[in-house]
Amino acid sequence: MTEKQKRFVDYFIETGNKTEAAKKAGYSEKRAAEIGAENYRKPHIKAAIDAGLKELQDERTAGKTEVMQFLTAVMRGELQEEVVTSEGTGDGRSQTKIVKKQVSAHDRLDAAKQLARRYGLDKLVVEQKLDDRIQFIEPPDEDVSHADD
Structure with a gap:
């Protein structure tokens, strides 16, 4: 060429x-x-x-490894996001500024759900004990044998 x-x-x-x-x-x-x-x-x-x-x-384009790493970082609360806040400065005036905050619990839970789906863990039943321990229990196998009527 x-x-x-x-x-x-x-x-x-x-x-x-x-x-x-x-x-x-x-x-x-x-x-x-x-x-x-x-x-x-x-x-x-x-x-x-x-x-x-x-x-x-x-x-x-993000590959599957990059997506999984991102979702894991969000779930663990390792990422911060920028939000705009407004503060009063007196005399009826306010000032806006950008601050960093940890990703919300809702976003962390959503990332955990997406990861669970990816690993097939969304099929597990979550049972929370009275002493705040969480236990994952395999759901019972569904009866797939159906008699022909």
Whole structure:
């Protein structure tokens, strides 16, 4: 692949526009649309564009490990979120500021539920004892044998 073609690939990935990519890569302004379309049809250039777009998608998209780590951090209360608060300063005036606070118990519980679903723990029955201990109990197997009527 020529240097101009490599630049075309890079600029196409950046802009998503064949004509603009051809211009930025250094091709003739007058023939940029034609050359851009021609380059895009070349199998080796198209393959390089597809590989570059896939790599970009992989970098921008959270994978399952990252999602699980995030949900775990939320559940454990390891993350903080920014919220806007308003404080009175006297004379009927107030001032807003951004403060960090721990993720809410509701959000932590929701993260725990999502993790439980992922691990199949949502099928367990939770029983809370009077002394505040929580015990997970396997639900009884459902009777799947049905006699034909």
